Amino acid sequence: MGKAKRERENQAAQAPLTGTWTHAVRMLLFSAAIITAYLAIATLARGGDVPGCGPESDCDKVLGSPWAYWLGIPVSLLGLGLYGAFFISTFSLKIGQQQKATRALNSLTLFSFATLAAAAWFVGVQAVEIGAFCPYCCTAHGLASLAAVIFLSQASDIGSRLAVRLNFGAGIGVALGLVVVIAAGQIFLQKKPEAPLIVDLGQAQTNALIAEAKPAPKPTPPPATAVEPKPTAPAVATVTPEASSTRKAEPFLVPRSTLSLDATRLPLLGPANAPHRIGCLFDYTCHHCRNLHGFIRTAIDQFDGQLSCLMIPMPLDANCNAQFKRTHRNHVDACKYAKICLAVQQISPAKYDAFDRWLFTNHNTTKPLAKVREHAASLVGAAALNKAVASATVQQQLQQNIRAYELNSKNGKKSLMPQTIIKDKVIFGPPPSDAELQSILKKILGLK
Template sequence: MTVLPRPKPFRFLTRTQRPGRPLTPSTNTSVNMGKQPAGPSSKTVPLVGNWIHIVRVLLFSAAIITAYLSLAALSQAETIPGCGPDSGCDKVLNSKWAKWLKIPVSLPGLGLYAFFFVSTFGIKGGNREKAKRSLNTLTLCAVGVLAAAIWFVGIQAVAIKSFCTYCCTAHALASIAAILFLTQATSVADKLSVRLNLGGAGAAAAGLVALIAAGQVLMPADDHWAKQMADKQTNKVTQVAQTNAPPPVVKTNTPPVPAVVTNTPPAPKPAAADLFPIPRSGISLDISKLSVIGKRDAPNRFVLMFDYTCHLCRKLHGFVRQVMPNHKDTLACFLVPMPLDAECNKQFKSTSPSHVNACEYAKICLAVQQVAPEKYDAFDQWLFSEHETAKPLELVRNHAEKLVGKEALGQALVSATLQTQLQRNIEIYELNFKNWNSSNMPQTFIKNQVIFGPPPTAKILEDHLKKEFDLK
């Protein structure tokens, strides 16, 4: 049996290689190899350099800040660290420009940054068609980021006249990333043998700004600040039932007893309790013991729960003071102090620096109302005369002592009546948190509604009250 030799594997031969002899060096080898068309065995030329990592870090940082703002907006956090009451940051985040189509603007911003970040991983040399699509997408994202930054920073400068540090930092980081990408995009396009369409990207960016503007100007979120109760309970006046009917006659076998005529006057009938039910809480407040802005016997009334140390509460109080003179005979606002202070409110494990002494402020308000109800309105107007800042505790107590007397105020501050009222107010706050999963202040009770936080303007508050109470 003849054994045939094993065939040699087929190989491509270069010009410098001949059958039966080894490959010899040639001066033309490197040149010819360099002119060969790219194939599966060719080295992939990188489309981007280390600069893409800088772009990613900048975008990721901007996304982290924007995500934090989104969470704060969705959770309706009262304050953000580094963004104190009445600061530029606070004014921006609580303005109507902080919403787009009823949602926080930080949410679509987060989506844009995240999409930009993820798209940077698609621009690779291994798949040229995919790299071209990624380049187009990234160019649109970069121009869109710059357009959005110009719009929102411009709004802060022109419309709000205040600047949010968090917002501007996020815009700056994302804008630097966008500019860095655009400066390198031409080089990437050359490697892909394509041309950037910056004109089309600019037109798309202009359309994006127009869309943002339309959502904020034409569809503001101002009129949707009320959170209405789901049940049918309302806070109409509840009166203790009274009747003039005589008591029933009970027949017995007891022999008649001669009537004894006396001059003892009949026992007075108990006064009707004027109650204001807090929706879905099972608690009704005796409004005869509450301080009031407006006429106590007005046919329409609502309740404002506030903490004097809460800047949003002071803001809403100012709106109420602006609105009430227009409806002084038909509308009354009853005030319920509720401190956000762990010293007397067990809902808090510790007290925020912005709410230190909130318990003492609340007690002074309750004490003035308890000792001299007729003087509370003057005290309240003085206390809230500057809504942007809280007056020092010592100054507030001294003023209250001048109004009602030092001894009378001191006795009221430690009275059981005051402590009971204060804890009842805190209990309402606790129940509202359990029912609605919101601890935001101030809280306003209008009919069957619980409203968390202040409206953007006094006019919006007045329009809502007109609608609910059919006021003119």
């Protein structure tokens, strides 16, 4: 009886320290590492413009924020290192190598607590500070955290077999210390905003406006019998309401394309006779676009009389923009906001500036759609507004604006919004400050 018991104890002592659970831990860590490596490579190679993260998406907000970096290093690289070390250490748990297995057990315990603490910190930052969640990041945190929980559930049993007493309190203390170090680096030594991406796309290929469909000419009727002409009333000149004689009518050229936009159909900020004109593709529901709008207003005032800007509504909304498969919750009704802007411009260009100043009173938030429509109607009339919003002119202009976005994104290999066209160059995304925008304008346009 005693001999059988000793044999069972010897078999138990020689049994592997790992089991099926180890394969699960490795699979989870490997999956988390793949996602993190993808984010790290994409961030380093593309400056945070990660495929699958559309403009203004939650992951775009997270990966484009200073919280995505620690001392200038993408936090995804730090996560990759942690998950990689965690994964490799699981292969050192071998019963025949006591010292190596003991070191591996202690390391794995620390890695587990560090993984859980890092996940809590970064998910908390997304929830509280950024107000958006990156699906890639949260998936990686979830997979790695599950691996950590599985390991910790087995750690005590492994420790007893190795005659090692685990100090979970010390592990928790180390994890909290790690969070403090990360938090201090991100709060007090935040990564400075990068200079905006400026791409020289080259000159446009034509100055011609997009040709509109014209009716086929009617056949010339056969000559009629001569009739004594009747006196006719004097011709009455047709005047376009509120059209400005100083408004530049030249088409606005989209770099490296055959597309040019009819400047008279687009809202203009600044003096119509300014010697320098830029264009801004914007979406009112895009917070980066709203910030840039404020910078543009400041620049126009700063360069007194030298600069104007065509505002080109370009909704990030799948309801009218085929470039998007679905509409992000931040951009619901973006098409409607864009049409209202174009409609006000179509009805009364002279009143657009007042409408624009009211619309962008607060660059941090959007005004409710119903309130925007009501205010626009108060300026130009409800009937005229409804007619213009549904007009073919507004629909056509909106699609041309979307086409400009498509061409810029294709040629510049970036889909960031807003997009600012300055001569042959396009700025993708907003400059970090109004001073930075003014510096760019001085450099490209030679403004003083």
